[in-house]
Amino acid sequence: MQTDSSDTPRTVTITAVRDEAAKRTIAENLSRITSGHPPVERVLARLDNLPWRLTRSASVSSAKKLVTILEGLGASVQIIPPLPADSLSDSQPTTAVSRATPETPTPSENRQAEQHVAAAPQAFERQDWTTRPEKAQMGDSGEFLLEPLSLGGILDRTFQICRSHFWKLLVIASIPVLITGGIALVGILVFLLAGLTWQALGGLPQWIMIAGALLVIPSIIVFLVALFYLSQGAMIHAVSFIYLSRNIVIKEAYRFVMGKLGRFVLTSFLFAAAALGFVTAPILLGIGAYFAFRLFTSGWWSAVTWPFLMLIPAYGITKLLLFDKVVIIEDTAYLAALKRSWRLIGGKADQGWPKSYFMRLIVLLHLFVLINLTITMIFQAPAAIVGAITSEYVIVARIFEQFLSTLGSLVGSVFGSVCLVVFYYDLRNRKEGFDLKMLASMDGR
């Protein structure tokens, strides 16, 4: 047993409340004696999540006072290191508090919690106050609790994910830009080194020009499309892993999507076709409305129907927006993925605003637009300043502007991807109990 010193700081922990009926009294008294007088409800909520380490730096007299008050109220308290035997000999409550009901044994799980608390002070250090991420008792870091979120909660989670894995996600998003930029740079260097000019190219035989165009241009298009979808899929996969508190490796994210690239691209084309259909439908309906109105009056009165017709593409395209998440995360493709997205963004939540999941997505998209505007402003403002300063060096200013603009759009795309993945999982948590399923499948945790 360590030698007691009156200067040794004490850790005081409430380990249990012996009687539920006394909990309110304990909370009221704690609220009263605590500086700042936190609301009783907050203290009560804290007492529901014991053990509660009150302090790690109490003096002997403060610890003694706390113990006598709390034990008198009916709470079980642990002091580490224990108080000297004589310090408690005349312990009487100094405040008029109601006594708790006779002592009863602490619940077994609180005993387990006590053992955990006993281990904690070995790493004691005096702290005034600090912000630290509260890590899971297993010692994992950066884990996210799966639970249904409000709109504010979805944005919070988005910012948390972006902040904790910012550089990794930025690299994933920027790989296509870096590759295409690198290829363009290499091409320019080759042209310059070989002394090629447009006049020299114009002197080539026509069949070479046509063959080149037929081979090169489609290849470039396919390559760029594949690169874009690879990056998008890798981003979704990476964010999904982060959300589920798993480690991500950039190479693994791209490799995962490589296996699904064909299905992903074809499903995207299907989505594009569906979007085209949703855009075409109101045009055709508008034309029909024009001729219908012409039967009675001027056809241009059909313009009153246009605002309502414009809702058709907005509604249809929004309902299909989660198709890419379905393809990457659930391994469902083509029409099934579109149907799944349609069904997912349907129905109403039991709490929160807005209740309709579709309206939630609409509000979230509007909030994303505002935040994207802010992100754009953050990057364009320095570009404008540099442009003004280096007005004599136009090329430098243009390159810098382009660089910042590209960076801003990449950061915005990262944010948007994360936001939609978090929304997708929130829908699954709410509608399918995905988080409850995950919890149920975790054995013994």
Added chain:
Amino acid sequence: MKQNHLTVTVETSDHIELQFQLAGIGKRFLAYLIDRLIQFGLIFALFLVISLVLFAGAKLVAVADIIYQMRQVLGQWIIAVAILVYGVLSLGYFILFEYVWSGSTPGKRSQHIRVIRTDGAPISLLESAVRNILRAVDILADIYPLGLVVMFIDSRNRRLGDMAAGTLVVTESVSRLPLGKNSARSLGVDDQQLRMVAATMTSGDYQLVRRFLARREALDAEYRQQLAQEIVERIFNKSSVMVKPSNDLELFLERVEADYRERLRIL
């Protein structure tokens, strides 16, 4: 239990440690938007009232003359006063609410967040004034570019105003109790077996059951049934009771949850 938010531990002068959950950037942004909408509504309402009064007043010739003379004398001062009123309303809204409502505004209240001092105490008028005056630096064109960057970089989600005033924005927890139904329907297991099953439950099992019962109404029907089945399987796998409930699985989970809670209370 794992946590996904930053928490801050505050030690008061009485050496009591209080833990608060920091409000995230998203909730703060949303709370600000809601407050701005309310402010615009108030300013618009004020503008409407003044317009109506002037419009009604202008009907009377004498009042119209007075108004005309005031315009001639005051001139640009009217615009200056209008800008001042706008500024006072914009700033005063936040300062007043945060002081009177202990760190809350209508927007913050809707997101269940509030402002506190770094020692856990409610904020004073001075701190409210400092953090809200500096909001003008944070918001720049009303979309918070600087504030967003600072909050993103700072580990405690503080903007410049929070740093200057020594405040934090924290979340207030909102607890929900499970929805319980009283039903006399038969379970297919007797009370003794039910107690045996509840006795082998861990706190993790209890949390799972509790969360399921609180949210089951929002779940799609097929997933609700599936999930109830999985949870019952999980609980039964740990107990020695062989007979599983044949009828209402959710009723069984309600009973088990109630029994577990009762056991803790008795202990």
